[in-house]
Amino acid sequence: MKASVLEEYGRISWKSVPEPIVSDNDVLINVKFSNICGTDEHIFKGEFHPRTSLPLVMGHELSGIVAETGKNIRKYQPGDKVVVDPIIWCGQCPACKRGHHPACTSLKLIGIDLDGGFAEYISVPEKMVYKVHDKISLRHASLVEVLSIGFHACNRAGVKENDTVLIWGGGKLGQCILQAVKTKTDAQVFIVDILAERLQRARDAYPDIVTINAKSADPVRMLNEQTGGVDIAFEAVGHAENVNNIPNPVRGCIQSIRGAGTVCVLGLADEPSPVLMKELIWKEAKIVASRVSHGEYTETLSALEKGILKPEALITKQMQMPDLQQAFSILETQKKDHLKILMEV
DSSP: OEEEEEEETTEEEEEEOOOOOOOTTEEEEEEEEEEOOHHHHHHHTTTTTTTSOSSBOOOOEEEEEEEEEOTTOOSOOTTOEEEEOOEEOOSOSHHHHTTOGGGOTTOEEBTTTBOOSSBSEEEEEGGGEEEOOTTSOHHHHTTHHHHHHHHHHHHHHTOOTTOOEEEEOOSHHHHHHHHHHTTTOOSOEEEEESOHHHHHHHHHHOTTSEEEETTTSOHHHHHHHHHSSEEEEEEOOSSOOOOTTOOOHHHHHHHHEEEEEEEEEOOOOSSOOOOOHHHHHHTTOEEEEOOSOSSTHHHHHHHHHHTOSOGGGGEEEEEEGGGHHHHHHHHHHOGGGOSEEEEEO
16 A cells, blocks of 8 residues: 655655554455544644654544454444544553543554555554444534534533633634534634734634634734633634733633633643733632543534534545645645645555
8 A cells, every 4th residue: 555654754655555444343444534633733843742753654543434343343344434533642651540641641643653644544443443433524524523522622612502702713723623613612713823824814713703813913802802701711723822911812812701711722832931820719610631532423424424523614625645745845834814725646
């Protein structure tokens, strides 16, 4: 088979590689779509070294068709449309023993810690596989992993009907949170970013939301004037750019919630995010973190089947897998124009 192999950081080759081994409890999947994640962009640049080792086949957001099953598999058969949950937990650490797998101390993902889905075929254990309803295209199914992160964040924050919500960050992650939030509340939703293109993309998908460009307006003042403080605020920026006198996104979220509100932090920044804890304490508010997903694939697939998500709003380009090197170049040089580039195999 062929795969796009990261042979050195910054260089990918489409080449022949050995076919994966299918063990008794494994499912062999003929990959149809595998999408570029923000994590892949960091891996490509070498920013995950030494966690990643080369050569590596990246890719952990994928959909495909079952090609072969191990002898112990009864749930799936060749021809089934499926997606893969890329998370591998240890089962032995304190978090795993409590059933909280996203907090596993040695959490691994396919496409990062072992070869992933930028290939014609991938073999994974049955427990990582989810069947896709016939109503859902494989193009849209390939977005289940990243959309599930949005649903997990909503579950961590406890979003419920009539909650007002702020999403600080309109990139891939923020847009996925937005889609999940809109399935849970009909109240006002706000999204903050510094790129007009991202805000416009969010408005195109959901015309009833309020967008705030932090380069031309003070988000905290606007939110407090309009709502008195939102019920829940999500931080989805990570590496933040300093803008005028606007607080960093985490502190901005704290300042934007009502008394007893909730802040949910998802951005994976390497630099500290200064906050003034008394601002949180005065409100007797809650701050929680959210990482990857935790069983939300079922919820996400159900939402896709019902047609209540807008997957096309996330897709900015579709390319062929042999052109993966070019796709990474596009994301590097045209950041403001792209969210998800789908790679078709």
